[in-house]
Amino acid sequence: MKFNRAGRDSSLCGTQKDLRRKLALRLSVSQSFISQVEKQSKALPMQVAWAACREFNLPEAFFIVPPDLSEVGVTTFRKSSRASAHDENQVKALFDEAARLFRMASISSGYRYVELSEHALADEEEAAGEVRRSLGIGAGDPIPNATRLIERIGAGVIHALSPLETAARDHDGMSRPNLANDRPLVATVGTQPPAVSRMTLMHELGHLIYDSSS
Structure with missing residues (x-):
């Protein structure tokens, strides 16, 4: 069966x-x-x-979300050149909500916070070694689970953030590095093969380390 991308996109629109x-x-x-x-x-x-609250039986708090530190910073993407502005805006909106909820859950549960500035060494190999050392992973030891490694640092991880096929196809991963947010989130946008997901997460961890400190 031939995949009709144009037809699928037209149907979604x-x-x-x-x-x-x-x-x-x-x-x-x-x-x-x-x-x-x-x-x-x-x-x-x-x-x-208020009209929407009445129509859909929602509390007013549904539309009243105070500013949060998770919104501070420039969103970084690992994406293809064909990614559309429309899909990017939708992915950003999903990430905004996911990052806000992770920060709330992290604080309320007393989970550890992130301190990455000490890892931002000029040499990337040394930085990787410092991350390993801080987590008790030997220089030659394999990293069995990239998701768990990032969580141990204190950041949140979410896989397959977007249900939209076009957004998932053209966006691989994202994060929002900022020193003010000590409980950041990284995400893969769509379903990915394990090796690709691992590379995407490590790429976004690099953004958290280096772009938060710039």
């Missing part, structure tokens, strides 16, 4: 348009307004948020 149309009808707003809010080019007015 049609589904999103239909969802926007239905949501606009239920909230008595225009489809273009829904699209602008989705793209963050227009703020969501509180009266529309």
Whole structure:
């Protein structure tokens, strides 16, 4: 069977348009307004948020999320050159929520926080050795699990962040390094073979080490 990428993308686009149309009808707003809010080019007015709360039986707190340290910093991607701005915005939104929830869970559980500045050595081999030493892993010993290694450092890891096929196809991994956030998250965007996932996670760990310290 031949994979029809254009047809699959067209079907996904049609589904999103239909969802926007239905949501606009239920909230008595225009489809273009829904699209602008989705793209963050227009703020969501509180009266529309309250209408959504009534329509979908949601608490007001659903739309009131205070600023969080997990949002600070530049999002780094490992992605292909064909990645679209639309998919990137959706992946960022998913990452925002995942990073916020991980930070909350990490703090409330008393999990360890990240200290990576001491690993940011000029020589990458020395930096890798310092990470190994801090975790009690010998210089010649294999790393059995990249996910667990990053978690032991104190960062969170989430696999297959995005359910969107186009986003998962064109984005491999992401993180948001910043010294102010001592409980960061790294993510693979879609389902990946183990070797690719391992490389992606180590790539994002490198961003946390070096870009947080710049």
